[in-house]
Amino acid sequence: MEQRGCKCTVRGSINHDEYFHVERIVRPGETISSKTHESQVGGKGANQAVAIVRAGGIAYFYGTVGRDGTWVTDKMKHYGIDVGGIIVSDDPTGRAIIQVAADGENSIESPGYFPETSHLLLQNEIHPRSMAYALDNARNATIIYNPSPLPSDQELSRFPWNKIDWLIVNEAEAAGICRSLNRSRANTTANMSTRELVFLLSAHPSFATTNIICTLGGDGVLAFIPTFHRPKTAHEAPSFMHLQAAKLQGEIRDTTGAGDCFTGYFVQGLMEFGPYAKVGKTIREQEIARILKMSVYAAGMCVEKMGTIESIPTRAQVEARMSASP
Incomplete structure (x- = not known):
């Protein structure tokens, strides 16, 4: 799909993810054995950047990244990401410990020159x-914010929400x-x-012009776009856009990257x-409905596979799934 001069700068985290495959998520104070272990590139910023590229x-x-993380940078290049903005510091690369249970649920503990961009x-x-x-x-960029993990109440109250175009x-x-x-x-x-x-x-006054996209997991996605959905009078009820979740073609294997996959596909749209x-x-x-539909399908396909970045489907794969769906 033609980009019309667009590029997205992703300012975010990049981690060395440690995956431990377990029967269930460990409880506080408990020790259990993992079945397998693997190291992968992770971090919400890295995941979402890859999703944008996979979406076209x-x-x-x-x-x-730290000096121990050159392999992380090389991996990002392999995924098709421009890594000219990655800074190498003397601190070690951030790590995230991810438990993936047998039912696909996940638990994550994360440690944490500006280009012209559209x-x-x-x-x-x-x-x-x-x-x-x-x-x-x-400057003049469309700004998309995914506040995950959720900031503290103090940070939320001070955040310049009026600068955000899409939440x-x-x-x-x-x-x-x-x-x-x-x-x-x-x-x-x-x-x-x-x-x-x-x-x-x-x-809220800070969200007067902010478009809000709320993902609902297995219930799909809900969107409130002020231009289309804000009531014109005090007596009029608000309207929303709601899309159902995509029907899976298999069991849920890993939910870790689904939200980042959705976000990357939406931004590309x-x-x-x-x-x-x-x-x-x-x-x-x-x-907007068309963009959301593709994003929902991509996220649904993501949970059918293990891993985070590795589970993000390509644009061609998503389009093929959509065309084959009733």
């Missing part, structure tokens, strides 16, 4: 100063941000549906409309 896009990665993708595995620098220097969250993250920004209603948010939480979030595309003008509602 151009990704520039900016992050830090799109900037951020997650929350980097230092807040690095995040602020990227936000301040991404990609899961249900727990949406609830956490709502509680932090609407503390007077903290008791009521606990009983809200996901739609109510997303609409409450969109009603936005880039196909050019560097200055505007929702409601260049990008219409049905086109």
